[in-house]
Amino acid sequence: MLTTENTVIGFIGTGVMGKSMAGHLMEAGYPLVIHTRTKEKAEELLANGAQWAESPKEIAEKANVVFTIIGTPADVEEVYLGGDGLVQNGRENTYLIDMTTSTPTLAEKIYNEAKKKGMHALDAPVSGGDIGAREARLAIMVGGDQEAFDQVKPILELLGKNIILQGNAGAGQHTKMSNQIAIATNMIGVTEAIIYAEKAGLDPEKVLKTISTGAAGSWSLSNLTPRVIKGDFAPGFSIKHFIKDMGIGLEEAEKMDLDMPGLALAYSLYKRLADAGESESGTQALYKYWGLENK
Structure with a gap:
């Protein structure tokens, strides 16, 4: 079971929505390591106790649950599957949760590559915009394995109110x-x-x-x-x-x-x-x- 004692959360992407979402995780007591393209956007989180990581690789090395909410499918592929990415550098039994709106095909690819390394990948895009992120009432649409979903659902509940496993990898997208x-x-x-x-x-x-x-x-x-x-x-x-x-x-x-x-x-x-x-x-x-x- 994932708890605040045995879990370090990595968070990549602290923009309009990500900043609020990461803040909720910190408020719940989870140690947080963050990375974003523009460090200035993370200053408030860093001032409140989050740890800065210079790259997705550093996130992968420190965290056993990682959230991403970034830009385009190309960004997602680089962060997850690039040489300095999460899958290449992550540890076994790490949970990877991509909340970016991306392609179902890429979600399936990330799932398969993560599985080869004993990692658990979920595609979990969200709806609700800045208001839903700020008020922790996002709709979260998840694709992936039931067991992985059950493990991270209590953490997802810190971010949203309507959280449904829609099916296999790609179903969330x-x-x-x-x-x-x-x-x-x-x-x-x-x-x-x-x-x-x-x-x-x-x-x-x-x-x-x-x-x-x-x-x-x-x-x-x-x-x-x-x-x-x-x-x-x-x-x-x-x-x-x-x-x-x-x-x-x-x-x-x-x-x-x-x-x-x-x-x-x-x-x-x-x-x-x-x-x-x-x-x-x-x-x-x-x-x-x-x-x-x-x-």
Whole structure:
């Protein structure tokens, strides 16, 4: 059984979500070793007692449970399977938990390579954005072995409330694609609804108060639309990362010979926003698309 006495947690990626997640693990009493591309982003955690590691290799040498939430599938492959990566340098019976939204194929590859070394790999992407990370109520979608899942579930429960083993390696990533597909088209509806309300001369706050409690209600409507109304487009989850996720979804759908017109439309709208300089904005900045159309 993994306890605060026999577990050292490594955490790679302390960005918008990772910083809060790592903080919850420290608050629970786990020794924490962290690494991130930009050390400045880890300063608060380091000041609170986390130990700095110069590389994934150093994380692998010190920790027996490692979380990652980083950028792209290429980043994930390098951190896990590169020469200075976690699998190459980790110890037997280490638990590797990738919370990045990546590809199911890569998740399976990491699982297989880790298994050769007696390590346990889980793909465990999350949903809930900066709010869910900060409040420790993320949805966590897991792929991998039941035994490994059972071992780390008490730790995952420090980060989220809805934690489900979806199936074998890669199943967590496939579930996350379903999640992103649902969000992609929902974001179009959410932003169009507010644009329509404004054009009709309505008070968008009053409209939101009404429609968020009815059949139109959704997480995006309740959590992101208030930001739109306030003109707050800071990223809880950035457009550039959402585009990456939607691209993975479209690629996976093509492999399954599946047409996804809604996802393709959302991808095209967000791509245009990114091209207009909004790649670092939050996904709620889709609202600005209508401003582009009017130029």
